[in-house]
Amino acid sequence: MLSLTLILAAIFLPLFPFSMLFNLLYARVRNPWLRSVILLVWPLIGLTVTRTFSSIPDWLPVWAVLTSALYALRALGLREVGLWTGFMATSSWALLWVLENDGLSAVQLELFAVGISVPLALMAVLTGGLEKRYGAAYLGLYGGLAQTIPRFAGVLVMVVLAVIATPLFPTFFAMLSIIIKAIPVMPYLAMGVGLVWMLWSWAGAKLLQGLIVGPKQAAVVDLGMANMWAYVAILVALVMGGVCWLGVML
């Protein structure tokens, strides 16, 4: 029974190879809003399942960090933005296993999960926006978004920064918490988390370079002012939430 629950948890808080199920499903779903919902709900289901465990085996956090590193590394080799979001989600959620045995309450763990998932959900919506404008969301296919659709590019930059754990977004505090929790138990694991963080930065920079940099392209409709302010409001709320809820846990 425990092993079945563990497998279920390994699907929703992705551990390789069970993580492939999430990425298979995510690639099949094309609707950006549905993708966003999946990104928001998926880790919460995983945390609900893990709540039934009294403790988790010692090898699980190691496996989780290896899974996270694998997907962070694989994100470097991607050009399709949708897949990139899925891989980054897998890489981020896997790290929640490190926090599992740390005595955090269910609400605190869920806050970490939401803090990680919201930027990914925004990324999914922006991917939909790119597909709508250009027919595909591919790195290096068109580029020059900063020149062509500057408002969209600005929001995209901020969302990517939120995904790759830049201060003051919640992901930054989540990564800091994970490293602090890992270092006394398994110092090398903390170094592994640091390596994952570096790979995220590389993947994020590569994504931005492939999308926003380049000469101006044929005119397409930029993000409307109302939509832009909506994104800004969510990003500001994320920062405030990160500082007020996750930052104070440190």
Place this chain on the structure above:
Amino acid sequence: MSKLIIVIPLLPVLSAIFIQLTAAKLERRAAWVSAMATGLTFALTLVVLALEASGVSLQTMCLTHAWGELLSDPLSAIMGTLIAGISLIVHLYSVRYMVEETGYARFFVLLDLMTASLLVLVAAADLITMLIAWHIIGVLLYFLLGHDTRSQSSFRYAFWTFITYRLGDIALVMAAALLYHAYGTWSLADIFAHIHADPDKRGLLGFSVVAETAAFLAIAAFARSAQFLLHNWLPYTMDGPTPVSALMHAGIVNAGGFLVNRFAPVFVYSGDVLHGLFIVGLFTAVIGSVLMLAQNDIKKSLGYSTMGQMGFMIMECGVGAFSLAVYHLIAHGLFKGTLFLGSGSVIGEARLDDGVPKDDLYTFVVERRTAKRRPPWLMMAAMTLTIPALVLVLAHWLVSPAFYQEQGAVILLFFGWVTGTQLLFATFRMRTERAAHLFTIVLASFTVIVIGYTLISHVFELFMYPDPAFRELIHRASNINFVWFDILIALTTIIIVFGWLSTHYAERGGKRGPQKPRPVWLSFYALISREFYLADIYAWFTRMVLRLAANLNVWFRWV
């Protein structure tokens, strides 16, 4: 009055927000709003510096219960004034320089945010605030260097900077996590008090917490201050706007020296790491200077010059001259900023008139003409060995006799000696007709510089580290085994004597006339002209990682 500590970084943030929100209406006036805010910030930093110098200590301001603390101490006051001052110059320069660039308002928003982040970094009183500012500086620099969003090459080189900085960021996170785990607090003051009470506390894997932390801090400083193997980003970031290059070379790259000074209470209990700083700094100083001499591009040459200077700064930290490193970074920041901002005009004017006076130096360096007679070799060799040493001893005796009892000071004195020797040696090779006149000028300049440098470094030390017991701790930590110390001194003396003997041989009995360069020299030149193939090795490594990622995706069918 303590609220000034908060207001100083807040002003540029408010300016950035205001410009971002009103960019369309402000248009070109955005630059002046930004420059005025920075001017006001600079004025406030001067007030805080004056208060610190007069002994008025401002209270620490705390934004949340655990972090968000800002402090005012001599280090933060000096660094804050430097940052705000250089930022103001860069702002004023950019008002006209950037006017034809797209994203004019965005540039000033980023510049303001960068100024604010740097000011928060130097005033951070806890680890989280410091980590936040440290991370954000790397991100902002990435976007400032890639300001021209049409240029792929700008972003490619900005990425080199970004990823090297990330390495330093992670190292700093590790150091912070180790300290928090060991002492259960984020406050720097509390951590330093704990360390002082029990410097031998054991940490992870049985090592000393202080040594482990110092090692991670050193890596963070190396990445930020372009030490050898982590330096490639520095000379290659010249595609960014010139004001950004000036800000980077004059301010941001100095963060390594600042970090060592901020964590001085950690480094004083980790002598081995200080020795490591000395070795890495020395190596970087030599390599940076050699690479600088091999460049034919002025901006790249300035980049490698900065690398050499940063090596020297880290080396100073390694010999315990922490406050001297701060003075060095200020002096370097001012002259390198001037060089960068003036490099464009220099090139422009040089096309019309090279402006080089046709004196002895010109005939020696440019026309390669030498005088027929020159001073006797033996007299010059004796002068070379004695005069710099006498000037340095005199300087230290005049400033503070106790100072030059320290080993670190002796090593620095030795570097001064080497520099003086090199200066006299170069003067000797010039074969000037007016030898006495030239040597008087050279010696007078050398004496003024050495005495001035020693005096200022001593004043800085008293200002930054007023506690004599702590100064003693710094010097004790940086001391090395006397055998090694003597070997180092003897080795340097042998090199100088050998240099003079070679000159003597070449003058009296050696081969004359043009000679073909030896193959070993050609190989060495190839090595430095390719910058030790480091860029190629990193590019190869990057390709390998990307290929591995692509192969993994194929094997796992992209899921």
